[in-house]
Amino acid sequence: MKAIVYDKYGPPDVLELKEIEKPIPEDNQVLVKVYASSVNYGNLVLLKGEPFLARLFFGPIKPKYSIPGGDIAGLVEAVGRNVKQFQPGDEVFGDLSGCGWGGFAEYVSVPENVLAPKPSHLSFEEAAAVPMAAVTALQSLRNKGRVKSEQKVLIYGASGGVGTFAVQIAKAFGAEVTGVCSTRNVEIIRSIGADHAIDYTKEDFSKKADVYDLIIGANGYQPISVYKRALSPNGIFVHVGGSGTQMFQAMVLGPWISMTGKKKIGSFLQRPNQKDLFFIRELLETGKIKPVIDRQYQLSEIQEAFRYFENGHAQGKVVITM
Template identity: 50%
Template sequence: MPATTLAPKPNNLTFEAAATVPVSGLAALQALRDVGQVQAGQRVLIVGAAGGVGSFAVQIAKAFEADVTGICSSQKVEMVRHLGADHVIDYTQPDVTQPSQPYDLIVDTAAYRSFTDYLPALKPGGTYVMVGGSTSAFFRAMLLGPWLGKRQQRQVKCLTSQPNQEDLLTLKQLAETGKVNPFVDRTYPLSQVPQAIHALEQRQIKGKVAITI
Protein backbone atom coordinates (compact mmCIF):
# COMPACT_ATOMS: atom_id res chain seq x y z
CA MET A 1 0.00 0.00 0.00
CA PRO A 2 1.48 3.43 -0.95
CA ALA A 3 2.59 5.58 1.97
CA THR A 4 0.55 8.44 0.47
CA THR A 5 -2.64 6.57 1.41
CA LEU A 6 -1.67 6.04 5.07
CA ALA A 7 -2.02 8.21 8.17
CA PRO A 8 -1.51 7.73 11.92
CA LYS A 9 -4.37 6.30 13.97
CA PRO A 10 -6.41 8.93 15.85
CA ASN A 11 -5.07 8.97 19.40
CA ASN A 12 -8.48 8.73 21.04
CA LEU A 13 -9.85 5.78 19.04
CA THR A 14 -9.48 2.08 19.63
CA PHE A 15 -7.93 0.06 16.83
CA GLU A 16 -11.35 -1.39 16.04
CA ALA A 17 -12.96 2.05 15.74
CA ALA A 18 -10.03 3.46 13.76
CA ALA A 19 -10.27 0.58 11.28
CA THR A 20 -13.75 1.74 10.25
CA VAL A 21 -12.61 5.24 9.29
CA PRO A 22 -10.64 4.95 6.01
CA VAL A 23 -13.35 3.60 3.68
CA SER A 24 -16.61 4.94 5.11
CA GLY A 25 -15.16 8.13 6.54
CA LEU A 26 -13.40 9.03 3.30
CA ALA A 27 -16.55 8.40 1.26
CA ALA A 28 -18.64 10.60 3.55
CA LEU A 29 -16.07 13.42 3.63
CA GLN A 30 -15.52 13.47 -0.12
CA ALA A 31 -19.24 13.24 -0.90
CA LEU A 32 -20.07 16.20 1.31
CA ARG A 33 -17.07 18.48 0.90
CA ASP A 34 -15.76 17.77 -2.60
CA VAL A 35 -18.77 16.63 -4.62
CA GLY A 36 -21.60 18.28 -2.70
CA GLN A 37 -19.56 21.36 -1.67
CA VAL A 38 -21.49 21.61 1.59
CA GLN A 39 -21.64 25.00 3.27
CA ALA A 40 -22.56 26.14 6.77
CA GLY A 41 -26.30 26.68 7.18
CA GLN A 42 -27.32 24.52 4.24
CA ARG A 43 -30.07 21.94 4.57
CA VAL A 44 -28.55 18.49 4.02
CA LEU A 45 -30.36 15.16 3.76
CA ILE A 46 -28.46 11.95 4.49
CA VAL A 47 -30.23 8.85 3.14
CA GLY A 48 -29.17 5.72 5.02
CA ALA A 49 -28.04 7.79 7.99
CA ALA A 50 -27.63 4.78 10.29
CA GLY A 51 -25.31 2.88 7.96
CA GLY A 52 -21.55 2.85 7.72
CA VAL A 53 -21.08 5.83 5.40
CA GLY A 54 -24.27 7.52 6.57
CA SER A 55 -23.24 7.56 10.23
CA PHE A 56 -20.02 9.35 9.27
CA ALA A 57 -21.88 11.68 6.90
CA VAL A 58 -24.26 12.92 9.61
CA GLN A 59 -21.36 13.84 11.88
CA ILE A 60 -19.21 15.39 9.16
CA ALA A 61 -22.12 17.47 7.87
CA LYS A 62 -22.65 18.76 11.41
CA ALA A 63 -18.93 19.55 11.61
CA PHE A 64 -19.50 21.76 8.55
CA GLU A 65 -22.35 23.41 10.49
CA ALA A 66 -25.10 22.20 8.17
CA ASP A 67 -28.71 21.59 9.20
CA VAL A 68 -28.88 17.80 8.91
CA THR A 69 -31.83 15.49 8.32
CA GLY A 70 -31.23 11.75 8.44
CA ILE A 71 -33.36 9.01 6.87
CA CYS A 72 -33.24 5.58 8.50
CA SER A 73 -35.47 2.75 9.76
CA SER A 74 -37.67 3.34 12.80
CA GLN A 75 -35.46 1.13 15.01
CA LYS A 76 -32.45 3.36 14.36
CA VAL A 77 -34.00 6.81 14.84
CA GLU A 78 -32.52 7.36 18.31
CA MET A 79 -29.07 6.31 17.13
CA VAL A 80 -29.15 8.89 14.30
CA ARG A 81 -30.29 11.57 16.73
CA HIS A 82 -27.37 10.60 18.97
CA LEU A 83 -25.02 11.16 16.03
CA GLY A 84 -26.19 14.77 15.92
CA ALA A 85 -28.88 14.89 13.24
CA ASP A 86 -31.24 17.85 13.66
CA HIS A 87 -34.16 15.91 12.18
CA VAL A 88 -34.74 12.18 11.61
CA ILE A 89 -37.26 10.58 9.24
CA ASP A 90 -38.42 6.96 9.01
CA TYR A 91 -37.60 5.81 5.48
CA THR A 92 -40.95 3.98 5.16
CA GLN A 93 -42.92 7.20 5.38
CA PRO A 94 -44.46 8.11 1.99
CA ASP A 95 -43.56 11.79 2.17
CA VAL A 96 -39.80 11.52 2.72
CA THR A 97 -39.18 12.98 -0.73
CA GLN A 98 -41.65 15.83 -0.20
CA PRO A 99 -40.16 17.99 2.56
CA SER A 100 -41.80 21.20 3.70
CA GLN A 101 -38.49 22.93 2.91
CA PRO A 102 -36.28 21.63 0.07
CA TYR A 103 -32.67 20.60 0.60
CA ASP A 104 -29.47 22.12 -0.75
CA LEU A 105 -27.72 18.76 -0.77
CA ILE A 106 -28.79 15.11 -0.63
CA VAL A 107 -26.20 12.40 0.02
CA ASP A 108 -27.68 8.97 -0.74
CA THR A 109 -25.76 6.12 0.85
CA ALA A 110 -28.51 3.52 0.48
CA ALA A 111 -30.48 4.05 -2.76
CA TYR A 112 -33.75 2.89 -1.21
CA ARG A 113 -35.46 4.76 -4.03
CA SER A 114 -34.52 5.92 -7.50
CA PHE A 115 -32.49 9.13 -7.60
CA THR A 116 -35.32 10.67 -9.63
CA ASP A 117 -37.60 10.48 -6.58
CA TYR A 118 -35.32 12.87 -4.69
CA LEU A 119 -34.94 15.57 -7.34
CA PRO A 120 -38.18 17.38 -6.33
CA ALA A 121 -36.84 17.50 -2.75
CA LEU A 122 -33.88 19.64 -3.87
CA LYS A 123 -33.78 23.39 -4.24
CA PRO A 124 -33.16 24.64 -7.80
CA GLY A 125 -29.41 24.34 -8.23
CA GLY A 126 -29.21 21.75 -5.44
CA THR A 127 -27.08 18.63 -5.65
CA TYR A 128 -27.85 14.92 -5.25
CA VAL A 129 -24.81 12.69 -4.60
CA MET A 130 -25.06 8.90 -4.80
CA VAL A 131 -22.52 7.09 -2.66
CA GLY A 132 -24.04 3.66 -2.04
CA GLY A 133 -26.63 1.27 -3.38
CA SER A 134 -26.69 -1.45 -5.99
CA THR A 135 -24.39 -1.41 -9.00
CA SER A 136 -27.36 -0.99 -11.34
CA ALA A 137 -28.68 2.00 -9.37
CA PHE A 138 -25.21 3.58 -9.35
CA PHE A 139 -24.74 3.25 -13.10
CA ARG A 140 -28.27 4.48 -13.79
CA ALA A 141 -27.59 7.62 -11.79
CA MET A 142 -24.18 8.05 -13.41
CA LEU A 143 -25.52 7.70 -16.96
CA LEU A 144 -28.95 9.36 -16.73
CA GLY A 145 -28.45 11.67 -13.77
CA PRO A 146 -26.66 14.58 -15.46
CA TRP A 147 -29.28 14.76 -18.22
CA LEU A 148 -32.36 14.39 -16.01
CA GLY A 149 -30.92 16.68 -13.36
CA LYS A 150 -30.18 19.43 -15.85
CA ARG A 151 -33.77 19.31 -17.10
CA GLN A 152 -34.94 20.02 -13.55
CA GLN A 153 -32.19 22.53 -12.72
CA ARG A 154 -30.57 20.14 -10.27
CA GLN A 155 -27.23 18.34 -10.26
CA VAL A 156 -26.90 14.57 -10.01
CA LYS A 157 -23.43 13.20 -9.22
CA CYS A 158 -21.89 9.88 -8.23
CA LEU A 159 -18.92 9.41 -5.93
CA THR A 160 -16.08 6.97 -6.23
CA SER A 161 -13.95 7.79 -3.20
CA GLN A 162 -10.21 8.15 -3.60
CA PRO A 163 -7.87 7.24 -0.71
CA ASN A 164 -5.35 9.92 0.14
CA GLN A 165 -3.33 10.92 3.17
CA GLU A 166 -4.58 14.50 3.38
CA ASP A 167 -8.20 13.42 3.83
CA LEU A 168 -7.23 10.74 6.34
CA LEU A 169 -5.45 13.42 8.37
CA THR A 170 -8.59 15.57 8.18
CA LEU A 171 -10.63 12.67 9.55
CA LYS A 172 -7.99 12.11 12.25
CA GLN A 173 -8.38 15.72 13.36
CA LEU A 174 -12.18 15.47 13.33
CA ALA A 175 -11.98 12.35 15.49
CA GLU A 176 -9.47 13.80 17.95
CA THR A 177 -11.55 16.97 18.40
CA GLY A 178 -14.67 14.92 19.09
CA LYS A 179 -16.55 16.00 15.98
CA VAL A 180 -16.55 12.49 14.50
CA ASN A 181 -16.86 9.33 16.54
CA PRO A 182 -17.13 6.04 14.60
CA PHE A 183 -20.26 4.15 15.64
CA VAL A 184 -19.11 0.53 15.96
CA ASP A 185 -22.17 -1.59 16.66
CA ARG A 186 -20.41 -4.95 16.98
CA THR A 187 -17.00 -6.53 16.78
CA TYR A 188 -16.40 -10.08 15.60
CA PRO A 189 -13.31 -12.31 15.74
CA LEU A 190 -11.84 -13.32 12.41
CA SER A 191 -13.40 -16.77 12.75
CA GLN A 192 -16.89 -15.21 12.70
CA VAL A 193 -16.62 -13.19 9.50
CA PRO A 194 -19.54 -15.13 7.92
CA GLN A 195 -21.77 -14.15 10.85
CA ALA A 196 -20.70 -10.51 10.48
CA ILE A 197 -21.54 -10.53 6.78
CA HIS A 198 -24.91 -12.14 7.50
CA ALA A 199 -25.75 -9.46 10.07
CA LEU A 200 -24.91 -6.75 7.53
CA GLU A 201 -26.99 -8.40 4.82
CA GLN A 202 -29.96 -8.64 7.19
CA ARG A 203 -29.67 -4.92 8.03
CA GLN A 204 -29.19 -5.76 11.70
CA ILE A 205 -26.22 -3.42 12.10
CA LYS A 206 -26.16 0.20 13.18
CA GLY A 207 -23.11 2.05 11.91
CA LYS A 208 -20.12 -0.23 11.44
CA VAL A 209 -18.86 -3.73 12.18
CA ALA A 210 -15.21 -4.36 13.06
CA ILE A 211 -13.24 -7.59 12.76
CA THR A 212 -10.57 -8.31 15.39
CA ILE A 213 -7.48 -10.23 14.33
Protein backbone atom coordinates in the same frame (compact mmCIF):
# COMPACT_ATOMS: atom_id res chain seq x y z
CA MET B 1 0.39 -15.62 9.75
CA LYS B 2 -3.36 -16.08 9.46
CA ALA B 3 -5.32 -14.39 6.68
CA ILE B 4 -8.66 -14.57 4.91
CA VAL B 5 -8.17 -15.70 1.31
CA TYR B 6 -10.42 -16.53 -1.62
CA ASP B 7 -9.89 -17.50 -5.25
CA LYS B 8 -13.35 -17.09 -6.78
CA TYR B 9 -16.26 -14.66 -6.63
CA GLY B 10 -19.26 -15.74 -4.63
CA PRO B 11 -21.08 -15.64 -1.29
CA PRO B 12 -19.29 -15.34 2.08
CA ASP B 13 -18.74 -19.12 2.02
CA VAL B 14 -15.83 -18.67 -0.44
CA LEU B 15 -13.80 -16.86 2.24
CA GLU B 16 -11.31 -19.15 3.99
CA LEU B 17 -9.03 -18.66 6.99
CA LYS B 18 -5.57 -19.92 6.03
CA GLU B 19 -1.97 -19.83 7.19
CA ILE B 20 0.21 -17.92 4.69
CA GLU B 21 3.66 -16.32 4.57
CA LYS B 22 4.16 -13.15 6.57
CA PRO B 23 5.00 -10.25 4.21
CA ILE B 24 8.39 -8.52 4.15
CA PRO B 25 8.30 -4.73 3.67
CA GLU B 26 10.00 -3.24 0.63
CA ASP B 27 12.09 -0.06 0.82
CA ASN B 28 9.06 2.24 0.68
CA GLN B 29 6.71 0.07 2.73
CA VAL B 30 5.55 -0.21 6.32
CA LEU B 31 4.93 -3.59 7.95
CA VAL B 32 1.85 -3.31 10.16
CA LYS B 33 0.68 -5.83 12.72
CA VAL B 34 -3.08 -5.56 12.22
CA TYR B 35 -5.26 -5.52 15.32
CA ALA B 36 -8.58 -4.70 13.66
CA SER B 37 -10.24 -4.19 10.30
CA SER B 38 -13.81 -3.47 9.20
CA VAL B 39 -16.33 -4.36 6.51
CA ASN B 40 -17.39 -1.85 3.86
CA TYR B 41 -19.57 -1.96 0.75
CA GLY B 42 -16.38 -2.12 -1.33
CA ASN B 43 -15.50 -5.39 0.42
CA LEU B 44 -18.85 -6.82 -0.69
CA VAL B 45 -18.22 -5.77 -4.30
CA LEU B 46 -14.77 -7.36 -4.13
CA LEU B 47 -16.24 -10.57 -2.71
CA LYS B 48 -19.06 -11.03 -5.21
CA GLY B 49 -17.67 -9.31 -8.28
CA GLU B 50 -20.95 -7.37 -8.51
CA PRO B 51 -21.95 -5.12 -10.13
CA PHE B 52 -20.28 -6.86 -13.07
CA LEU B 53 -18.62 -3.62 -14.18
CA ALA B 54 -16.45 -3.84 -11.07
CA ARG B 55 -14.64 -6.84 -12.56
CA LEU B 56 -12.86 -4.45 -14.94
CA PHE B 57 -10.89 -3.39 -11.85
CA PHE B 58 -10.96 -6.50 -9.66
CA GLY B 59 -10.50 -9.25 -12.29
CA PRO B 60 -12.89 -10.40 -15.06
CA ILE B 61 -13.02 -14.11 -14.18
CA LYS B 62 -11.54 -14.46 -10.72
CA PRO B 63 -10.43 -11.98 -8.03
CA LYS B 64 -7.26 -10.04 -8.75
CA TYR B 65 -6.62 -9.64 -5.02
CA SER B 66 -6.60 -12.84 -2.97
CA ILE B 67 -6.88 -11.20 0.47
CA PRO B 68 -9.81 -8.77 0.88
CA GLY B 69 -10.13 -6.07 3.52
CA GLY B 70 -9.56 -2.32 3.15
CA ASP B 71 -9.62 -0.63 6.56
CA ILE B 72 -6.93 -1.47 9.10
CA ALA B 73 -5.68 -0.28 12.48
CA GLY B 74 -2.55 -1.66 14.05
CA LEU B 75 1.04 -1.26 15.17
CA VAL B 76 4.05 -0.57 12.96
CA GLU B 77 6.44 -3.51 13.34
CA ALA B 78 9.08 -2.59 10.74
CA VAL B 79 9.75 0.01 8.04
CA GLY B 80 11.64 0.04 4.75
CA ARG B 81 14.78 2.17 4.49
CA ASN B 82 13.04 4.89 2.47
CA VAL B 83 10.10 5.35 4.85
CA LYS B 84 10.05 8.82 6.42
CA GLN B 85 6.71 9.20 8.23
CA PHE B 86 6.62 6.20 10.55
CA GLN B 87 8.81 4.08 12.77
CA PRO B 88 8.39 0.79 14.67
CA GLY B 89 5.98 1.14 17.58
CA ASP B 90 3.73 3.75 15.94
CA GLU B 91 0.00 3.13 16.13
CA VAL B 92 -1.58 3.70 12.70
CA PHE B 93 -4.79 3.35 10.72
CA GLY B 94 -5.52 3.49 7.02
CA ASP B 95 -7.34 2.36 3.88
CA LEU B 96 -5.67 -0.26 1.67
CA SER B 97 -8.25 -0.27 -1.14
CA GLY B 98 -5.95 1.73 -3.40
CA CYS B 99 -2.87 -0.46 -2.94
CA GLY B 100 -4.04 -4.06 -3.29
CA TRP B 101 -6.35 -4.52 -0.28
CA GLY B 102 -5.20 -7.29 2.15
CA GLY B 103 -6.58 -5.95 5.44
CA PHE B 104 -8.15 -9.23 6.62
CA ALA B 105 -4.80 -10.57 7.78
CA GLU B 106 -2.57 -10.46 10.83
CA TYR B 107 0.12 -8.48 8.95
CA VAL B 108 0.26 -6.22 5.89
CA SER B 109 3.09 -4.43 4.07
CA VAL B 110 1.81 -1.18 2.57
CA PRO B 111 3.10 2.17 1.24
CA GLU B 112 3.41 4.78 3.98
CA ASN B 113 1.11 7.18 2.14
CA VAL B 114 -2.00 5.08 2.87
CA LEU B 115 -1.57 5.41 6.63
CA ALA B 116 -2.02 8.07 9.30
CA PRO B 117 -1.24 8.08 13.03
CA LYS B 118 -4.11 6.53 14.97
CA PRO B 119 -5.98 9.03 17.15
CA SER B 120 -4.68 8.37 20.63
CA HIS B 121 -8.09 8.26 22.31
CA LEU B 122 -9.50 5.61 19.98
CA SER B 123 -9.14 1.87 20.41
CA PHE B 124 -7.82 -0.14 17.45
CA GLU B 125 -11.37 -1.38 16.85
CA GLU B 126 -12.75 2.16 16.76
CA ALA B 127 -9.96 3.37 14.47
CA ALA B 128 -10.49 0.47 12.06
CA ALA B 129 -14.12 1.54 11.65
CA VAL B 130 -13.11 4.92 10.25
CA PRO B 131 -10.96 5.24 7.10
CA MET B 132 -12.97 4.15 4.07
CA ALA B 133 -16.42 5.15 5.32
CA ALA B 134 -15.36 8.50 6.75
CA VAL B 135 -13.30 9.53 3.72
CA THR B 136 -16.19 8.46 1.45
CA ALA B 137 -18.55 10.66 3.45
CA LEU B 138 -16.09 13.58 3.41
CA GLN B 139 -15.40 13.44 -0.32
CA SER B 140 -19.05 13.01 -1.28
CA LEU B 141 -20.09 15.98 0.87
CA ARG B 142 -17.21 18.35 0.19
CA ASN B 143 -15.82 17.43 -3.24
CA LYS B 144 -18.95 16.29 -5.08
CA GLY B 145 -21.69 17.93 -3.00
CA ARG B 146 -19.87 21.22 -2.29
CA VAL B 147 -21.46 21.37 1.16
CA LYS B 148 -21.64 24.81 2.80
CA SER B 149 -22.57 26.20 6.19
CA GLU B 150 -26.30 26.63 6.83
CA GLN B 151 -27.30 24.46 3.87
CA LYS B 152 -30.08 21.94 4.34
CA VAL B 153 -28.58 18.47 3.86
CA LEU B 154 -30.44 15.15 3.72
CA ILE B 155 -28.61 11.88 4.33
CA TYR B 156 -30.62 8.89 3.05
CA GLY B 157 -29.28 5.79 4.78
CA ALA B 158 -28.02 7.82 7.73
CA SER B 159 -27.50 4.91 10.12
CA GLY B 160 -24.98 2.90 8.09
CA GLY B 161 -21.20 3.17 8.02
CA VAL B 162 -20.98 6.03 5.51
CA GLY B 163 -24.26 7.56 6.70
CA THR B 164 -23.24 7.96 10.34
CA PHE B 165 -20.04 9.75 9.29
CA ALA B 166 -21.91 11.84 6.69
CA VAL B 167 -24.29 13.14 9.37
CA GLN B 168 -21.42 14.17 11.63
CA ILE B 169 -19.20 15.64 8.91
CA ALA B 170 -22.08 17.67 7.45
CA LYS B 171 -22.69 19.06 10.95
CA ALA B 172 -18.97 19.86 11.26
CA PHE B 173 -19.31 21.95 8.08
CA GLY B 174 -22.19 23.85 9.68
CA ALA B 175 -25.09 22.31 7.75
CA GLU B 176 -28.61 21.62 8.99
CA VAL B 177 -28.81 17.84 8.73
CA THR B 178 -31.80 15.54 8.27
CA GLY B 179 -31.20 11.80 8.47
CA VAL B 180 -33.46 9.15 6.95
CA CYS B 181 -33.41 5.74 8.61
CA SER B 182 -35.61 2.99 10.06
CA THR B 183 -37.40 3.18 13.42
CA ARG B 184 -34.72 1.39 15.42
CA ASN B 185 -32.03 3.82 14.22
CA VAL B 186 -33.74 7.15 14.89
CA GLU B 187 -32.14 7.63 18.31
CA ILE B 188 -28.70 6.71 16.97
CA ILE B 189 -28.65 9.42 14.32
CA ARG B 190 -30.05 11.96 16.77
CA SER B 191 -27.31 11.05 19.24
CA ILE B 192 -24.60 11.84 16.66
CA GLY B 193 -26.00 15.28 15.90
CA ALA B 194 -28.72 15.06 13.26
CA ASP B 195 -31.07 18.03 13.55
CA HIS B 196 -34.01 16.05 12.20
CA ALA B 197 -34.77 12.34 11.77
CA ILE B 198 -37.22 10.84 9.30
CA ASP B 199 -38.36 7.27 9.91
CA TYR B 200 -38.90 5.93 6.40
CA THR B 201 -41.22 3.21 7.70
CA LYS B 202 -43.65 5.90 8.87
CA GLU B 203 -43.25 8.83 6.47
CA ASP B 204 -41.96 9.51 2.95
CA PHE B 205 -39.40 12.31 2.88
CA SER B 206 -40.27 13.11 -0.76
CA LYS B 207 -43.87 13.92 0.17
CA LYS B 208 -42.88 16.51 2.74
CA ALA B 209 -42.76 20.20 1.80
CA ASP B 210 -39.05 20.46 2.68
CA VAL B 211 -36.44 20.70 -0.04
CA TYR B 212 -32.70 20.23 0.36
CA ASP B 213 -29.59 21.90 -1.00
CA LEU B 214 -27.71 18.60 -0.90
CA ILE B 215 -28.88 14.99 -0.69
CA ILE B 216 -26.45 12.13 -0.09
CA GLY B 217 -27.83 8.74 -1.10
CA ALA B 218 -25.83 6.39 1.11
CA ASN B 219 -28.37 3.57 0.88
CA GLY B 220 -31.89 2.90 -0.34
CA TYR B 221 -33.89 2.03 -3.43
CA GLN B 222 -35.52 5.34 -4.38
CA PRO B 223 -35.75 6.29 -8.07
CA ILE B 224 -33.64 9.29 -9.04
CA SER B 225 -36.84 11.22 -9.84
CA VAL B 226 -37.79 11.10 -6.14
CA TYR B 227 -34.53 12.71 -5.07
CA LYS B 228 -34.79 15.29 -7.84
CA ARG B 229 -38.19 16.46 -6.57
CA ALA B 230 -36.75 16.93 -3.08
CA LEU B 231 -33.86 19.14 -4.26
CA SER B 232 -33.89 22.93 -4.03
CA PRO B 233 -33.68 24.75 -7.41
CA ASN B 234 -29.85 24.58 -7.39
CA GLY B 235 -29.61 21.42 -5.30
CA ILE B 236 -27.19 18.52 -5.71
CA PHE B 237 -27.83 14.78 -5.30
CA VAL B 238 -24.84 12.48 -4.83
CA HIS B 239 -25.28 8.70 -5.10
CA VAL B 240 -22.81 6.90 -2.81
CA GLY B 241 -24.53 3.57 -2.15
CA GLY B 242 -27.82 1.77 -2.53
CA SER B 243 -29.53 -0.44 -5.07
CA GLY B 244 -28.03 -1.25 -8.46
CA THR B 245 -30.99 0.41 -10.16
CA GLN B 246 -30.42 3.60 -8.21
CA MET B 247 -26.73 3.57 -9.13
CA PHE B 248 -27.52 2.94 -12.83
CA GLN B 249 -29.99 5.83 -12.91
CA ALA B 250 -27.50 8.18 -11.24
CA MET B 251 -24.79 7.24 -13.74
CA VAL B 252 -26.97 7.26 -16.88
CA LEU B 253 -29.79 9.74 -16.19
CA GLY B 254 -27.82 11.96 -13.83
CA PRO B 255 -25.61 13.62 -16.50
CA TRP B 256 -28.67 14.36 -18.68
CA ILE B 257 -30.62 15.89 -15.79
CA SER B 258 -27.57 17.93 -14.81
CA MET B 259 -27.08 19.28 -18.34
CA THR B 260 -30.72 20.21 -18.89
CA GLY B 261 -31.44 21.98 -15.62
CA LYS B 262 -29.95 23.65 -12.56
CA LYS B 263 -30.30 20.61 -10.33
CA LYS B 264 -27.24 18.35 -10.37
CA ILE B 265 -27.36 14.56 -10.01
CA GLY B 266 -24.36 12.27 -10.06
CA SER B 267 -22.66 9.23 -8.63
CA PHE B 268 -19.48 9.16 -6.59
CA LEU B 269 -16.63 6.71 -6.08
CA GLN B 270 -14.34 7.21 -3.11
CA ARG B 271 -10.60 7.50 -3.70
CA PRO B 272 -8.16 6.82 -0.85
CA ASN B 273 -6.25 9.97 0.02
CA GLN B 274 -3.79 10.46 2.88
CA LYS B 275 -4.50 14.19 3.11
CA ASP B 276 -8.21 13.47 3.59
CA LEU B 277 -7.39 10.77 6.14
CA PHE B 278 -5.40 13.34 8.13
CA PHE B 279 -8.38 15.72 7.89
CA ILE B 280 -10.63 12.97 9.29
CA ARG B 281 -8.08 12.32 12.03
CA GLU B 282 -8.31 15.98 13.08
CA LEU B 283 -12.12 15.75 13.25
CA LEU B 284 -11.75 12.66 15.44
CA GLU B 285 -9.16 14.28 17.69
CA THR B 286 -11.34 17.37 18.24
CA GLY B 287 -14.42 15.27 18.98
CA LYS B 288 -16.41 16.52 15.99
CA ILE B 289 -16.96 12.98 14.73
CA LYS B 290 -16.84 9.52 16.27
CA PRO B 291 -17.21 6.00 14.89
CA VAL B 292 -20.44 4.08 15.49
CA ILE B 293 -19.84 0.34 15.83
CA ASP B 294 -22.66 -2.17 15.56
CA ARG B 295 -20.94 -5.55 15.94
CA GLN B 296 -17.48 -7.05 16.29
CA TYR B 297 -16.39 -10.41 14.93
CA GLN B 298 -13.20 -12.45 15.18
CA LEU B 299 -11.22 -13.06 11.99
CA SER B 300 -12.37 -16.69 12.10
CA GLU B 301 -16.00 -15.45 12.00
CA ILE B 302 -15.56 -13.51 8.75
CA GLN B 303 -18.29 -15.43 6.89
CA GLU B 304 -20.83 -14.61 9.59
CA ALA B 305 -19.72 -10.96 9.58
CA PHE B 306 -20.30 -10.67 5.83
CA ARG B 307 -23.68 -12.38 6.03
CA TYR B 308 -24.78 -9.86 8.63
CA PHE B 309 -23.36 -6.92 6.69
CA GLU B 310 -24.92 -7.83 3.34
CA ASN B 311 -28.39 -7.77 4.91
CA GLY B 312 -27.99 -3.99 4.83
CA HIS B 313 -29.21 -3.19 8.33
CA ALA B 314 -25.97 -2.60 10.23
CA GLN B 315 -26.09 0.30 12.69
CA GLY B 316 -22.78 1.94 11.86
CA LYS B 317 -19.78 -0.30 11.22
CA VAL B 318 -19.07 -4.04 11.44
CA VAL B 319 -15.55 -4.56 12.83
CA ILE B 320 -13.21 -7.54 12.49
CA THR B 321 -10.68 -8.17 15.27
CA MET B 322 -7.55 -10.24 14.88
